[in-house]
Amino acid sequence: MTQESTQAYLAEKEFVDEKHDVECTSVELEEEENSPIPEVAAMVSTKDDPSLPTLTFRFWIMAIGFSVLLSFVNQFFWFRTVPMSLSALVIQLISYPTGKAMARLLPSGVLNPGPFNIKEHVLVGLTANCAAGAAYAVDIIVIQKVFYKQDFGLLANFLLILTTQMLGYGMAGVLRRYLVYPSAMVWPANLVQVALFNTLHKDEDLLPGQWSRYKVFMVATLCMFLYHWLPAFIFPALTYFAWVCWIKTDNIFLAQIGGDRGLGIGALSLDWNNIVSYLASPLVVPWWAQVNIGVGFAFIAFIMTPLAYYFNLWDAKKFPIVNSSLYTVNGTTYDVDAIMTDFQLDEGKYEAYGPLRITTFFALTYGIGFAGLTSMVTHTWLYHRHKLVAQWKQSRDHSEDIHHRLMQAYPEVPDWWYLSLFFAMTIVAVILCEVWDYKLPWWGVLMCIGLSCFFVLPVGLIQALTNQQPGLNIITEYVIGYILPGRPIANVTFKTLGYISMTQALTFTSDLKLGHYMKIPPRAMFWSQCTGTLIAGFVNLMTADWLLRTQPDICTEKSKDFSCPPVATFYSASVIWGVISPNRMFGPTSMYNAINYFFLLGFILPLPFYYIKKRYPGTWVENIHVPVMLASTGMMPPARPYQYVNWLVIGFFFQFFLRRYRASTHLRYTYLLSAAFDAGVAFTGLLCFAIFESRGIEFPEWWGNRPRSAMCPLNEHSVIPPVVWPPAAPGAN
Template sequence: MATEQKQEYLAEKEYVDEKHDIERSSVVLDEDENSPIPEVAAIVSNRDDPSMPTMTVRVWTLGIFFTVVLSFLNQFFWFRTNPLTIGILVAQLLAYPLGVLMAKILPSGRLNPGPFNIKEHVLITLCANCAGGTAYAVDIIVIQKVFYKQDFGFLANFLLILTTQMLGYGMAGVLRRYLVYPAAMIWPANLVQVALFNTLHKDEDLAPGQWTRYKFFVVAAIGMFVYHWIPNFLFGALGTFAWICWIKPDNHVLAQITGSNGLGFGTMIFDWNVLVSFLTSPLIVPWWAQVNIAVGFFALTWVLVPICYYSNVWEAKHFPIFSSKLFKQDGDTYNVTAITTDHMLDEAKYEAYGPLRLSVFFALTYGIGFAGLASMVTHTWLYHRHKLVAQWRQSREHSEDIHHKLMQAYPEVPDWWYFIVFIVMTVVAVITCEVWDYKLPWWGVLLAIFLAAFFSLPVGLIQAVTNQQPGLNIITEYVIGYALPGRPIANVTFKTLGYISMGQALTFVGDLKLGHYMKVPPRAMFWTQCVGTVIAGVINLVTANWLLATQDKICTDDNKDFSCPSAGTFYSASVIWGVISPNKMFGPTSIYNPINYFFLIGFFLPIPFYYLKKRFPNTWIENIHIPVLLAATGMMPPAKPFNYPMWVAVGFIFQYYIRRRYASWHMRFTYVMSAAFDSGSAFSILVCFFIFGMRGVEIKWWGNNVPKALCPLDAAPTIPIGQL
């Protein structure tokens, strides 16, 4: 019987493989077939032209150009006191007219194979997307040079950036089966990109008097560009309009609860850039996910934090109600150099100086981070285990939807390409940490990579559906802090290898999904992303070294233009988890020890909701998503509480009210509007900066100084500094 089953299995496998190969070469499609997901069906085309040229000179020229420009500008702005990120939409918009221009002026032939097409545009955008942010490992280099007075040289720094940026790409080969091919993995942020590509390249069938997406985009972008000058330059107080605090500015409690540097209750935002700076666009996040985020935010920020603070839990009143800074027990600033020798913890000095203290909000966000991470494991097992097993079995047996069928026309990237990238980057990471004095042994590198690989799938499932990505920064700091206490550089290196490797893997997978929607050959996407990542890493490093060498007192409060707020937070984390270590911060003898119970809370919390969903199917209970709810405040800090309420309010208007009341308009224009608002505000910031910011020109009046003038107590502790 077993032999017959085995022969039957082999015969079936041979048939499936043969069928798979046939489908790759010739796919018979139903012209009326479309995605089962309404949002995808409304935005993504169910047609393809495999004859479109892709890997052209235009792609490489414009892709490398925008990669260099964006990586330089974003790294430059990252150091500034008020950081600015130039999003990929800027490159996406500018690449279109430049591509069309190149098609017109270049001589016809191999260098110019016909009109500039949408697939070339996608590849240029994906290449530039590698420079859409900054390499996270630059933070390590900055705190080494500025705070720890270390410099391992250009080669060591480049290898660290290269490995942390590309290691995750090797994991994408496995993840694509679960996060790219299935129709249910929609990646909402990609729909904005698809809408913009279609707006620029496609002719639409319109009813008389109906606007095209392109016209709507242009009008909305120009409108946002003009409007954004008001909160960005002319009337800065509109960015964070903390009007309640103005009623009685000398009331300390009112300031702490309503101020923009406090809990932000009632604070209004009229600046689109402020609204989306940490939480992406509320126009593209599903309403059910926004409700989970709102509940998580409300429970922590406006319930748990005030209760703990005004009950003086962990001596909270000695510190501001919201802050990511480090404090002594009496509320004074914590002097890290007083407890270290050669940038390592000196036990005798530490005992004499005293323990580190955190604001109650900062401490609780670590606890929520613990709970969110544990809940992902339970949630993934309860809700997705059957789907994952089925997808594993079916990944080579059938196409998920029309888009997956259309992609069979192109050769897939072989698994061994991803495997080579993964192995080479792992070996280089080990060599880098062993040759230079990062104080992270080989087993630490492998452990970080294991954590990234373990969490990539559950985090990816959440991001692919909700557009939210819970991070691994806390758990990686926690693990290596116990394994190698007192080593700050080893701690942040481990964190970067674990946290960013996962992030880069999901970035790569998300881009693969965009290429999947746009029917771009997978091998072309692979090479453009790899080349773009290497170029962006080099430019990031060169720009950082240039600023560190030329700016006096950079990354300190003495440099008002380049105080590096992100590097300051990164340094604080290296002290908490590296210098002092989690055992002293959260161990049995620490007042913050109860934070560890959040691991158990997070692990068990999804279970009752899972069984409630089974008991009461097709009710609102199905929309409860514990990992998203717990990850809601994962961006605080640097995000502040005032970012959330208006974000949810705008989401309610578009993702709930308009989506239900004006469904056809929503399907047609909401994602286009999101892209237009992002583009218009980005152009406004750029123009304002280059015309006025670089010259130090500013309008000095009451409207640009309201937060300091009318709400001075929102960041002040309840008990004055020095009073125990």
């Protein structure tokens, strides 16, 4: 960042001072005592009032009610053909007037201890954050019922969700010393929420003609609410313009490179929900991280994949160029039921039916995932080992920055709270897998938890700095697939316990950082987060159970509205790693064996960049981040290449152009706009479903809402005609 940009950032911090009651006892620091991070210095207040009440009656009413609402809506829309997620930011917006109304209407006293304050509001938001995501373990329940025709019942399903969602919380007690207290651990996405809370709770010193943050937020939300009716209902073609296909609609090559189901080169999307449906908002990811993501994505999607496909690597031309489906050797759909007996692989049936094939793109994304994992270990060791050791030694008595010193006014959560939660959930997970037939032994449970503990810190370092989180889903399913081949449910259970435990640990840690910024008592945060997670787990399960019982053909291609795209990828992974096993898919005798070399590639790749940075400090090489670059395609599939391109275009405007040439405007409004766009899309989606979709009402047919097959006829089957093997004998019918 240039000196001028830095000064502009620091000059803006006057706009984030909290409204403060001078009669209350507060902790206040001098103006020059601020965070060394410009964005944090400008967005986060250096004032606090420890006397403000937090776990009030009105907090509990709103936290429970909004957690139920949010978890239901997001689980419901997770099943939709076009997934949508209602952001916790929307709950933060709704809870503000609700809290104000309760403060005005409830009788004064214990139930209503004064005005609705910012700390109550933040706690409602933290509880909603924990209830915002659809539980990953629901994927296991869905594929069990839909594809494997298996059901362990509500109790087992609830315990599965409970353990996978809460086990990682116990790790946060250790992580907070490295990922919460240090000022360098920014967690950029939290600044969006800080901007919203500050907008709602503080008076602003405005220049003549300058709009307040609240006004900007409301106007932007309304504009997005009105606009989103076009791509959501009236003009769905705005979701993507695959104009390359239109050059010659019967050309397979153009469909492959330009279709939204292909490489999507040139495809334009004017739908905010479509662009961010699988990726974080481009308005909150730092530009240097977006450049790394863009370089990695372009190399993989636009160089490696076309070269591999058109040179027919691994019989690529028999299959679509970008797809996560499963195929036989001649390009037809793979029938998994034909090779299984009693929910496990039947060796005889498999030998008779034949091996599994996947698209070359799908295989390459697995390889990049391997490389990303090992590069993360090397990168963390090279760049962070000294700081981690120092932080460990200083964690008991060292204050990292002003905000950490302000938090000393509150009692910290005892370590034994976190340890108790960790061991309790571990025990429940072991009992669950031993009592019910998940086919995962007790030592498998402990092994996947160990993997999660090993990787959680390096992954957390990346997320805290870049807002990107490399996943453990590939390595977990790889490991258990070798150890326990032929067991799909054991495989996905191991993956979920390992991968989601780490993810939940970092979700909890991110929320702790938000509370750190907003000066929320740590013990109040702990109880609010656990409450939101418990509520969400129960509501997620009941919502999924209801839909699975009432919607015909749910999570299959036959369903128009509830085809659940993420389930297709999850199910394919369960077959690849669980049923077939990595030894058959990627072992010495497999055609995909070369994928294993990506482990070594990822381990080595950070080394040359590290030494180049040491040799030439202060150059552009400083911005190269190999794990982020390799994790760029972590959401593909189900994310499509054209979504990445449009995401990067928006990121360029806000995080590069606006930040460099209009620094004060960027600082003041960018994070706020991200929240407003999410809110507008969510309101439109809910109303559209309630008024029209739930009643089967569709907009009159016209050019702008024709099906995808009409826009790009070969898009659905963009594949070179498959070669049938063995060939028919001469003269055969």
